[in-house]
Amino acid sequence: xxxxxxxxxxxxxxxxxxxxxxxVSLFITGDEAQFRKxxxxxKEQGKGYGSRLLEEVFLKAKNLGVRKVWCNARENxxxxxxxxxxxxxxxxxxxxxxxxxVMELFF
Numbered sequence: 001x002x003x004x005x006x007x008x009x010x011x012x013x014x015x016x017x018x019x020x021x022x023x024v025s026l027f028i029t030g031d032e033a034q035f036r037k038x039x040x041x042x043k044e045q046g047k048g049y050g051s052r053l054l055e056e057v058f059l060k061a062k063n064l065g066v067r068k069v070w071c072n073a074r075e076n077x078x079x080x081x082x083x084x085x086x087x088x089x090x091x092x093x094x095x096x097x098x099x100x101x102v103m104e105l106f107f
């Protein structure tokens with residue numbers, strides 16, 4: 001998926017044996033960053049690829065002076081993000097019949 005603001009993002013991919021397994025994009029504004037377009041190949045989910053990639057993105061963001069990272073988490077994935085100490089906010093919305101909860105992590 002391509003978005004109009006993609007050129008302003010930092011795009012990460014996790015490869016194993018030359019195959020792209022997981023991707024995420026980080027968009028930084030001041031001392032805050034949003035990650036989007038976080039996906040792992042369906043057949044590779046549950047193997048830790050996304051977790052490793054997200055850990056790396058959080059480390060990079062922190063090293064770049066980011067103080068808060070946030071995302072729009074699908075409601076059924078909230079527990080995944082909570083494992084990274086991300087907290088739910090009161091901001092909830094529905095898009096294309098999918099319910100999202102804004103989650104954030106402060107460094």
